[in-house]
Amino acid sequence: MNPRFIGAMVALRLRRVLTDRANLVWLLLMPLVFTYIMGELMGDWTPSTTLPTLRVYGLEHADPGVRSMVDRLALAEDFQVDARDTTSTADRARFLMEGRYVSGVILVPAGYADSLQTDRPAQLDLFYDGERTSSQRVRRSVDEAYARLAVRAAAVKLVDASRAGEPGYAATFNDSLYHQFMDEPRVRLESSVRGRSSIGDLVLTDSREHSAPSYTLMFILMFMLMSAKDLVQERRNRTLDRLRLTKASTTDLMLGFFLASFVLGLVQGGLLLTINGLWIGIDYGDSPVSLLLVMTLFAAVAAAAGLLLGTLAGSGGQADGLGTVFGLGLPALGGLWWPLEVTPDFMQNLGRMLPTGQAITVFHDLIGRGYGLADVAPMLLGLSAWLVVLIMLATVSFRRRLAD
Amino acid sequence: MNSPTLALVRKDLLRQFRDTKGLLIYLAAPLMLTLIMGLAFGGGIFGKSGISAIPVALSGGDLPDELKQGMADGLQESGFFTVTWTDTATAGRMVESGEVKASLTLPPQLMSRFFNGEEVVLRLERDPNSAIKAGVVEMALTGALRQYQASEAAYRTLWPEDNPEAFSELEGPAADLFSGDPRRMLRALRQDEGVLRTEVLDRLDRTMAFSEAMETSPVVLEAHDRQDWEAEAAANNEAVMSDNLYDLFLPAFAVFFMMWGAAAVVRELHRERESRTLARLLCGPVSVSSVTLAKWVAALLTGSAQLLALLLCGGLLFRLNIWHAPGPILLVTLAAGAAAASVYLVLGLLVRTEKALDSLTTVFTLVSGMLGGNFFPVDAMSPTLTFFGRATFNYWANRAFSDIITHGRGLEAVVPEILALLAVALIGVVVAISLFTLRQRKGVAA
Numbered sequence: 001m002n003p004r005f006i007g008a009m010v011a012l013r014l015r016r017v018l019t020d021r022a023n024l025v026w027l028l029l030m031p032l033v034f035t036y037i038m039g040e041l042m043g044d045w046t047p048s049t050t051l052p053t054l055r056v057y058g059l060e061h062a063d064p065g066v067r068s069m070v071d072r073l074a075l076a077e078d079f080q081v082d083a084r085d086t087t088s089t090a091d092r093a094r095f096l097m098e099g100r101y102v103s104g105v106i107l108v109p110a111g112y113a114d115s116l117q118t119d120r121p122a123q124l125d126l127f128y129d130g131e132r133t134s135s136q137r138v139r140r141s142v143d144e145a146y147a148r149l150a151v152r153a154a155a156v157k158l159v160d161a162s163r164a165g166e167p168g169y170a171a172t173f174n175d176s177l178y179h180q181f182m183d184e185p186r187v188r189l190e191s192s193v194r195g196r197s198s199i200g201d202l203v204l205t206d207s208r209e210h211s212a213p214s215y216t217l218m219f220i221l222m223f224m225l226m227s228a229k230d231l232v233q234e235r236r237n238r239t240l241d242r243l244r245l246t247k248a249s250t251t252d253l254m255l256g257f258f259l260a261s262f263v264l265g266l267v268q269g270g271l272l273l274t275i276n277g278l279w280i281g282i283d284y285g286d287s288p289v290s291l292l293l294v295m296t297l298f299a300a301v302a303a304a305a306g307l308l309l310g311t312l313a314g315s316g317g318q319a320d321g322l323g324t325v326f327g328l329g330l331p332a333l334g335g336l337w338w339p340l341e342v343t344p345d346f347m348q349n350l351g352r353m354l355p356t357g358q359a360i361t362v363f364h365d366l367i368g369r370g371y372g373l374a375d376v377a378p379m380l381l382g383l384s385a386w387l388v389v390l391i392m393l394a395t396v397s398f399r400r401r402l403a404d
Numbered sequence: 405m406n407s408p409t410l411a412l413v414r415k416d417l418l419r420q421f422r423d424t425k426g427l428l429i430y431l432a433a434p435l436m437l438t439l440i441m442g443l444a445f446g447g448g449i450f451g452k453s454g455i456s457a458i459p460v461a462l463s464g465g466d467l468p469d470e471l472k473q474g475m476a477d478g479l480q481e482s483g484f485f486t487v488t489w490t491d492t493a494t495a496g497r498m499v500e501s502g503e504v505k506a507s508l509t510l511p512p513q514l515m516s517r518f519f520n521g522e523e524v525v526l527r528l529e530r531d532p533n534s535a536i537k538a539g540v541v542e543m544a545l546t547g548a549l550r551q552y553q554a555s556e557a558a559y560r561t562l563w564p565e566d567n568p569e570a571f572s573e574l575e576g577p578a579a580d581l582f583s584g585d586p587r588r589m590l591r592a593l594r595q596d597e598g599v600l601r602t603e604v605l606d607r608l609d610r611t612m613a614f615s616e617a618m619e620t621s622p623v624v625l626e627a628h629d630r631q632d633w634e635a636e637a638a639a640n641n642e643a644v645m646s647d648n649l650y651d652l653f654l655p656a657f658a659v660f661f662m663m664w665g666a667a668a669v670v671r672e673l674h675r676e677r678e679s680r681t682l683a684r685l686l687c688g689p690v691s692v693s694s695v696t697l698a699k700w701v702a703a704l705l706t707g708s709a710q711l712l713a714l715l716l717c718g719g720l721l722f723r724l725n726i727w728h729a730p731g732p733i734l735l736v737t738l739a740a741g742a743a744a745a746s747v748y749l750v751l752g753l754l755v756r757t758e759k760a761l762d763s764l765t766t767v768f769t770l771v772s773g774m775l776g777g778n779f780f781p782v783d784a785m786s787p788t789l790t791f792f793g794r795a796t797f798n799y800w801a802n803r804a805f806s807d808i809i810t811h812g813r814g815l816e817a818v819v820p821e822i823l824a825l826l827a828v829a830l831i832g833v834v835v836a837i838s839l840f841t842l843r844q845r846k847g848v849a850a
Contacts, residue, residue, distance in 0.1 A: 020765035021503045067621070090628075097630055098789065098811075115622075123625055129630040132779065139627070143547070148556045150621040155558035156558060157617050167606055168613025170562035177564070181557030187524040189549055191542050194499045194507075207535065293553045322431030325436060337779075341505075341537050345456045347443055368532030369500060402557040 002252045009256030012261055017227075017264060024224070027268050028275075031219040035276060038071035038215065039208030051080045052134035054142070057088035057107035063116055065152055066108055068126070068175070069145045072194040076141050079103060079134065093127040095137075104128045104138035116153065147180055213275040214336040215365035217356060218300060220265045221330060225323035231257060231310030232319045235401065244402065254307070254398050255290075258391075261306050265299030285366030290373045290380070294362040297383040300354045304390035311397035326365060330356045412698030413705070420669060420706050434657035436716055438722065441653040457486045457652040458537045461495035465510030484544070496529065503536040506541040508696050561612055566607055569656045634811055652781045654769045655805035658714035659740060659798050660769070660778040666744040667765040669703040670752035674761055692840045693814035700745045700833055708741030725809045732808050732815040739825035740801035746832020747797055753839040770797040782806045 007286070017023050028264050056070055064371040074081040082102075093105035105127040115122040126142055129135040156173050164171035234240040243253060273295070284291050313319035331337055333347075334356025341347045351357035358379040365379075373380075422587070476487040488504065509527040511517060517524050528545060530538035623689065662758035676682040685695065715733060718724035726733050751768060755761050773779060774788065778800035793799035804821035807813045 018773075019473070020759075025763050025767055033767075033771060034774070036777075037771075080458050094630075094633060106726045117623070121620075124623065124625050126625055126627045126796060127630075129625065131631065138541075142625070144550055146625045151551075151554035151558045151618065153619040153623040154617045155562055155614070157622070158562055158613060160550050167609030173558075173566055174561055174564075176655070177427075178557050178561040182554060185549075186521070187518070187526075187549065187552060187554040189526045189528055189545050191530065193538075196495060210535075212494075277624065286644045317423065317429075321433075325433050329431065329436055329440060332437060339533075339536060341534050343444075348456075363673040364533045398712065 001255070003249055003253050004247045005246065005258060006256045009253075010260040012268075013257075013260030014256060014264060015158040021339055026219065026223050026262075028271060031215045031272050032279075034215040035208060035212045035280075038282075050105035052076070053101075054079050054104040054106065054138050055093075055102045056079050056081060056106045056108065057093075058110065058112070059083050059088060060085040061087065061110050061112040063113040065116075065149050066112070069149045070106075071145065072080050073141060073145050078137050079141070085354045086142065089199070090125065090127070093125070097127050097129055100132075103132065103134040104142065106142065117262065118169055122198070124263045134205075148179075152178060208280050209282055209367050210274075210339055210360075210364070211366070212280055212282055213273070214331070214360055215289060216269055216272040216276070217359050217363075218327075218331040218336045220269055220299060221305070221356065222327040223268065224261050224302040225309055225327045226320070227261065228306045228310035228313060228323055229316040229319040231307070232313050232316050236316070240402075250399055254395060255371035257310070257396060258303050258307050258394075261303035262300050269295045269299055272360070282367065284363075286370050287372045287376075290362065290366055290371070290376050293380055293389070294359055294366075294383070297380060297387060298355065300360045301383055301386050301390060304387055304394055308394040308397060311401050330354055333357070335360050352379075353382070355383055355386045358386075408688075409694040411727045412503050412685075412690070414694060416669065416698060416702030417705060419672065420702070421741075424788065431661075431710070431713060431717065434661045435717060435721065438650055438654040440716070441651050442722070448449050458541055459503065460485045460547060461498050461509060462488055463489050463492040463495040464511050464512060465514040466512055467510070467514060472765040484540070491825055495755045499529050502531055502533055505531045505537040506665055508541075508545070509557070510762065538660055555618055559610075562614070563610055565806060566610070608666060632641070637812075646727060648723055650718065650736050651725050651809045654718040654722060654724055654804075655715065655809055656778045656782070656802050658711050658718070659805070660715070660742065660773050660803045662711045662770070663744055663748070663769045663798060664765075665710045666703045666707040666741070667747040667751075667761075667769065668801070669706050669745070670765075671753050671758055673749075673757035673759060678758065686844070692844045693837050694748065696837045696840045699838065700749055703745035703748060704738070704741045705745045706741075706827075711737045725789040725812065726811060729814055731809050733805075734817055735822055736801065736804040736808065736814070736818060736825070739822045739829065740797075740804075742829035743797040743801070743825040743832070746829045746836065749836040750782045750832050750839065753836055753843070772798050775799070775801040777806075781810075797825060797828045800828075 014217045017027075054073060056073075057071065059067070060069070061242060070081060070083050074083075074350075081393075087110055088105075088107060090107065093107055096102045096105055107125040107127075109123065109125075112122045112124070124146075126139070126182045128139045128142075130139070142161070152173075152175075155178075158168060158170055159173045161171050165167040231240075234243075240253070248256075273284065273291075278282065309319055309322055312320060332349055334340075334354040335343075335354050340351045340357060340361075343351070362376045362379045365376055369375075435527045460479065462472070465472075467475075472489050476489060479485045479487045488498070490498070495509065496503070498504040507529045510530070511524055511526070514524065523795050526545070526549075528542055530542065595698055673682070676685070682695070685690070712734070715724060715737070718753075719726045721795075748765065750766055752761055752765045755764055775792045776791055776796035777789075779800060782793075782799070782802045790799075804818040807817045807821070812816075
């Protein structure tokens with residue numbers, strides 16, 4: 001082995017990559033942009049300037065119960081209420097929803113209050129779009145407000161001052177007392193996340209804690225796979241042959257290519273994790289050794305995959321195409337695009353068998369559960385197995401290419 | 405279009421379509437991603453579709469076994485949950501390890517606390533790594549409790565004088581009742597001649613009356629989901645609504661890869677400049693406008709053909725909902741191809757080298773893809789994202805395909821989207837020709 005030769009190859013590759021400012025786009029800018037935008041997409045991104053709207057029509061026909069419901073809905077933080085006295089139609093409501101002008105429409109029909117006074121059922125209509133997150137939020141809030149309204153409306157049927165002494169009748173219904181009981185229910189649910197106790201709020205319920213490590217891993221892999229064409233280029237323009245004329249052995253050449261990519265992956269990963277830590281405030285857990293190991297192993301796996309692709313591809317175009325297919329497919333299957341928990345069981349199992357799924361599972365366990373080395377060891381072993389297999393395949397393929 | 409322009413278009417198309425491997429990749433990649441998406445969210449041939457049942461642990465409560473079993477069965481019957489009864493410490497460990505997504509801990513002496521009017525706090529602990537499934541558990545429990553909370557609030561408002569501790573005076577028998585044996589309770593009530601018996605019986609009367617009143621509320625909320633009314637319209641042959649998950653993903657991926665295809669055609673401009681072919685070309689009877697227009701037409705035809713091929717493949721492989729509106733789909737495809745050609749041509753003329761173009765188009769395509777709804781169904785985009793998305797041309801293409809393919813709508817529905825795409829295309833061509841002409845005047849065109 002010739003360490004000086006290998007070191008020179010690594011230094012050359014790093015210099016080449018880092019002096020080309022366009023590479024910084026792939027290495028750093030794009031992962032950060034993806035982390036931010038996809039984190040916001042998966043999270044709850046509703047700045048006040050563009051709050052979704054719940055439109056209420058026909059307020060002039062509403063009784064105090066509905067007015068109170070609308071007032072309560074107006075207190076919601078994640079949407080605004082636009083209440084209008086005028087009546088409207090189902091067609092108009094559907095038009096507004098289909099055109100995405102609003103996130104929900106409530107129609108109070110003419111004669112609503114009269115129906116209630118004459119003991120006839122009164123119907124409100126809610127139009128929403130179950131495929132839109134903003135509309136789902138509106139639906140949940142309306143459901144809650146409607147439960148108050150409907151139960152109140154049913155309960156006030158039992159108010160009859162003249163029969164208050166009889167069983168089953170009451171003298172009055174105190175609305176403020178009712179709302180007070182609703183706001184402070186006797187039977188209630190208290191929900192918490194059983195995460196790392198020292199940083200209870202820093203768990204994966206913040207979507208960026210998924211998106212930040214995910215896109216760090218994805219862009220390390222993509223850069224390595226997309227760089228495979230460099231090796232193809234070296235083969236095609238005979239630079240590789242010229243390198244072989246030196247005293248470098250096949251092992252030196254392979255190690256040179258592999259280590260150059262590996263170091264680059266580590267630098268990229270280290271920088272991205274640091275920036276995300278400082279920018280988003282992600283705490284990567286209590287086991288720096290596990291963090292170091294997962295990044296090292298993943299960078300090595302990505303470098304080995306790039307090397308294998310570079311030796312298998314017959315042309316730069318092929319390397320580009322296959323790099324795109326695997327660079328997008330492996331992250332999608334491994335749960336870097338979306339958490340694996342939303343997929344069926346067989347897709348979860350498949351995902352955790354892939355290096356992308358293994359690496360992101362380690363990140364999740366470090367960030368959310370505060371796992372240590374022993375807990376994440378199975379996934380690290382999985383990554384090691386991938387590394388061994390890919391290195392072996394790359395070695396065979398590399399030797400075969402050199403022999404051609 | 406004059407003959408030199410046509411010749412240039414023909415030359416560019418030949419160059420593009422001779423790269424069969426490149427073409428195959430641009431077709432295979434979106435189809436593969438669509439397949440993955442379909443398997444991830446829709447099941448398919450390899451397993452059960454959708455999200456699997458959510459494992460939940462229950463603990464505490466000191467409930468009789470029959471009641472525990474009843475609760476577990478009730479939750480499992482929904483098909484959304486698999487329930488394990490265990491002790492509180494084990495439930496905590498199960499959540500920590502991710503074995504269950506949430507654990508619900510009932511307070512000690514649940515039944516007696518409940519009937520004695522004491523505070524009952526159910527504690528839900530969620531798996532830190534399960535934002536979605538644990539969230540579903542929380543949502544389901546909150547929804548189930550809401551109705552009870554409203555009913556209890558109404559009851560307490562109607563009869564605030566009701567003494568919730570009435571049962572506590574029957575300590576021994578009540579304890580039996582709450583543990584599932586009502587006999588001592590009934591005996592105690594029969595033997596009691598005083599106020600307690602009257603109070604309990606009155607309360608039973610009120611509870612009965614209240615339950616009857618709650619059975620039918622005079623106020624009804626009729627919820628109309630967009631999917632339902634569109635499905636109804638489909639049943640009435642007004643539109644062909646899709647229930648195919650692939651309809652959500654494939655058109656968006658097809659548009660995304662069409663953007664890369666358009667960028668590849670524009671890249672040729674730089675290659676020709678760097679190899680001096682462009683300089684030689686401009687020495688002939690060819691104007692800058694002709695070259696620009698030829699590149700635009702070539703990019704339009706390549707992008708549109710690619711998009712159309714993908715949609716057809718989708719129609720054959722994934723039963724994409726395209727056959728009901730071939731005309732509108734063709735129009736949107738051409739408009740999207742024209743807009744993409746214009747946008748990438750302008751980008752190509754803004755930079756000096758192929759490498760700079762590669763970087764610019766990469767950033768532009770990925771960011772536009774995110775903002776314009778190529779990675780998320782355009783219907784699920786937040787208002788903020790929609791606001792920014794409208795600034796991207798691909799948003800309008802995605803929007804139009806969603807209306808036609810997912811919502812089964814016709815040409816009328818997508819006229820605004822087509823007009824937006826054509827406006828982008830027209831403005832883009834004018835800007836591109838102006839930019840190229842300007843560069844020629846400065847002597848840097850070729």
